Amino acid sequence: MAVYRHQQGRAIRVSDTILETEGLTKEFRGFVAVSDVTLKIRRGSIHGLIGPNGAGKTTCFNLLTKFLPPTRGSIRYDGRDITGMKPAEVARLGLVRSFQISAVFPHLSVLENVRVALQRQRGGSFDFWRSDSLLRQYDDRAMALLDDVGLTGYSALTAGELPYGRKRALEIATTLALDPTMLLLDEPTAGMAHEDVDRIVALVKRVSAGRTVLLVEHNLKVVSGLCDTITVLARGSVLAEGDYNSVARNPDVIAAYLGTEAHTVSEGVPVHG
């Protein structure tokens, strides 16, 4: 299927693959954390990256968003080789990872947190606390983003006072403020209670409209509910790839999970379907 991007009134045909790695490898002093990983992520999909603890998922994210330089291999995003780029450059191209909770300013209000993220996106300076009037122009957009993530009623609350699940929603709102084309989420439901998990699943579904999402997630119920395609990593290498049912039935995948952390399987839907 051809995919088009509209630019200056013209429709430009773009590749169906938005992100592609070849032979991506990361070694830490001789230890191979990510080994020869070749990934192809389809534009508009929700792609899951799963695997036992220590499989290399977060390291992959760090490589893709340029927080770590690869030892070997290449990364292409939206038709460009981004292997040598800096994190801010790839973020400007629309490849954005969700910020960690630690990046939420706990003493600012929920609304102010999103405002700051919006101002950053417009390339504003960091002396935001001195230019309150300038920030007000972002209020409407910030409120719309809070509405998107179900935080309208929390806008005046200090971010530090938000319950955990809502903090993750705020984190996603500040990420959306950067207007990502492709969003990388690392364990968005980690440590959450059931009702929060359901809310985050609905949220990821909603924000994935018109975007590509790469999702690292241990909760297999979340993975099966959200992901079109799943890549399974184990010990740094790609073990299997396909839709949920095919990877969940794959004997190598079952062995990798059972061998290292059987609890992950029991937390999600049964691997044997």
Ligand SMILES: Nc1ncnc2c1ncn2[C@@H]1O[C@H](COP(=O)(O)OP(=O)(O)OP(=O)(O)O)[C@@H](O)[C@H]1O
């Ligand atoms: N900066 C580093 N220096 C040395 N080793 C590292 C570094 N970062 C990660 N590792 C190692 O690389 C391996 C992969 O780690 P990574 O965090 O990518 O795994 P993960 O799949 O995200 O695991 P989890 O599911 O527990 O989050 C682990 O063995 C880890 O100890």
Ligand SMILES: [Mg+2]
């Ligand atoms: Mg991790």
